[in-house]
Amino acid sequence: MVNRSTAEKNMIIAAFITAVSLFGDAMLYAVLPVNSEEFGLTALWQIGALLSINRFVRIPIHPLIGWFYTRYPVRNGLFIAICLTIVSTFAYGYFNEFIALLIARCVWGVAWAFIKQAGQLLVVEAVTESKQPGKLTGLFNGIAGAGVVIGMVVGSLLSESFDTSSVLTGFAILSALTFPLLLPIKTRSRGVVQHVENKNSKALLFMVKDRRFIVLLLTGFVISLLFQGYVKSTLSYWIEMRDFSALSLLSSLSAATLTGILLTLKLAADPFLGYWVGRFSDIRQSRTEWLTGSIMAVGILFVIIAFHLQTVVWLSTLILLLLVSSIVTTLLDADAAQYAADSSNKHYVVSSYSMTVDIGAALGPFLGFTLLSVVGDTALNVSAALLLVLCAFILLRVKKKDRKNEILNDIDNHT
Numbered sequence: 001m002v003n004r005s006t007a008e009k010n011m012i013i014a015a016f017i018t019a020v021s022l023f024g025d026a027m028l029y030a031v032l033p034v035n036s037e038e039f040g041l042t043a044l045w046q047i048g049a050l051l052s053i054n055r056f057v058r059i060p061i062h063p064l065i066g067w068f069y070t071r072y073p074v075r076n077g078l079f080i081a082i083c084l085t086i087v088s089t090f091a092y093g094y095f096n097e098f099i100a101l102l103i104a105r106c107v108w109g110v111a112w113a114f115i116k117q118a119g120q121l122l123v124v125e126a127v128t129e130s131k132q133p134g135k136l137t138g139l140f141n142g143i144a145g146a147g148v149v150i151g152m153v154v155g156s157l158l159s160e161s162f163d164t165s166s167v168l169t170g171f172a173i174l175s176a177l178t179f180p181l182l183l184p185i186k187t188r189s190r191g192v193v194q195h196v197e198n199k200n201s202k203a204l205l206f207m208v209k210d211r212r213f214i215v216l217l218l219t220g221f222v223i224s225l226l227f228q229g230y231v232k233s234t235l236s237y238w239i240e241m242r243d244f245s246a247l248s249l250l251s252s253l254s255a256a257t258l259t260g261i262l263l264t265l266k267l268a269a270d271p272f273l274g275y276w277v278g279r280f281s282d283i284r285q286s287r288t289e290w291l292t293g294s295i296m297a298v299g300i301l302f303v304i305i306a307f308h309l310q311t312v313v314w315l316s317t318l319i320l321l322l323l324v325s326s327i328v329t330t331l332l333d334a335d336a337a338q339y340a341a342d343s344s345n346k347h348y349v350v351s352s353y354s355m356t357v358d359i360g361a362a363l364g365p366f367l368g369f370t371l372l373s374v375v376g377d378t379a380l381n382v383s384a385a386l387l388l389v390l391c392a393f394i395l396l397r398v399k400k401k402d403r404k405n406e407i408l409n410d411i412d413n414h415t
Contacts, residue, residue, distance in 0.1 A: 007126040008136065010074075010185050014119045015140045017078060017178045019147030021115055023171040024089030025054075025108060026151025030260065031159050038164055040096035048365075050098075050105050055362040057109030058116075059355055065113050066351025074121055075185045077114045082182075084111035085175045093168030113354070119144065120337070120350045128341040134287060137334040138278030142271030149267045152260070211398050213349070216336055219391050220353055221360040223295075223332055226384055227325045228357075229364010234372065235259050238318070241377070242311060266322040273323060274330035281331060287338075288399045291331040292392040298324050299388035306381035 029051060032039060036047055069077055084107050091104035123140050127133045151171070158167045236259040281287040301321040305314065340349035371380050 007129045011122040011126045014122045015143035018144040021085045022147035023151040026148040027155025030152040030156045054105045054109035057106045058113045058358045062351045062355035066347045070347045074118045077118045081111045081114035089172040093165035124340040127337045132282045133334040133338040134278030134281040138275035141274045145270040217356045224357040224360030225364045228361035230368035233365035234368045270326045294328045295392040299385040302381045302385035306378045
C-alpha cells in the first residue's frame, strides 16, 4: 500500500513534469499566430490546424492509454511522454514546413494524453489516501497551470531577444532534465490500480448506468466545450467587437494583446484560486453545492456579457467570468477524482473523463465560430448560459436523489 505522503509526493512530481512539458505547447499558442512566417506557414487555416490537431489526436487514443496504464506503471507512461515532448518541442523550432509541424503536433497530442492520464491517476491515488479531492486537485492544476504561464509569457519575451528555434530547443532541453524526477515515483507494479479491475465487468456495467457518472461526463463535456473551446478561441473576437476608445489605457492595445493579458491574468490566478477553493470545499464537505453555485454564477455572467453594457462593466464581467471558470474546472476535476477514487474501475473513469473533456475542447472552437456566424454573439452567449443552468439543475437533482437513497438505505440497515 502506498502511504499518503508518498502518494502526494508522486502527484506533485507529476505536476512539475506536466508544467515543464507544457512550456513549448503554451509558447506556440502565443507565438505562432504572430510569427507564422517564421514557421513556414502561408495561410491562416494552417495556424488553426496546428493549434487544434493535437486535441483531435487525443480523443481516440485516450482509451488505448487507459489500457496501457492498467498494465504498466505510471512512471513508464511519463517516461514515454517526456520522450515525445522532447521530440515535438524540438521539432517546432527545427522544422519550418506545415506537414512536419503537423506531425509534431500529433506527437504532442499523444504525449499530452500520457501526461494527462498519469497526472489524474496520481491525483486519484492521493485522494484515495487523504480524502481531500479539492485541495489535491487544486494543487495539481495550479502547479501544472504555472507551466502554461511560463511558456506563454517567458517564451514570448525570449522570442523577442532570441530566435524562436533557440527558445524552443531550450524548452526541449528542460523537458529532458525532468527524467531524474521519475526515479522517486513509486506506485504498484502494474499501474496505480491492479489489472484485476478490468475484469470487474459487473462494476463496469454499473458505472455505465450510474447517474452520477453520466452527469459527471456530461458536465465535463459542457464545461470544456464552453471554457476550453468556445471562450478561449473566441475571446479575441469578443474584444475586437468592443469599443475601448473611452479607456485611454486600453484603446492603444490590440485585441490580440489584450486577449493575451486577460488569459495570462487568469492563468496566473489559477494556482492560488484553484488550490484555496478546492481546499475550502473539502473543509465544508459541500463540493456539489459549490460546483452548482459556481456554474449558475458563470451562467449569469454569460448573460451579462451577451448584452452591450458600458465598457468597464463588460470588461470587469469578462475578467470575473474567466476567474470563476477556474473555480468550476477545479471543483469538477475534484469531483471526478473523488468518483474515480471510490470506483473499482479507476482507469476507466480517468480515460473516459479525459476523452470527454477533450471532445468538448476540440468541438468548442468549431461550434463557437460556426454558431457566431449564424445566430450572433448575444444569442449564443444566452444559449451557453441556459446550457449551464441545465447542467446545474441536473447536478442538484442527481445529488438530491443520491441523498434520498442514502437515507432509505440507512433506514433499511437499522430495521
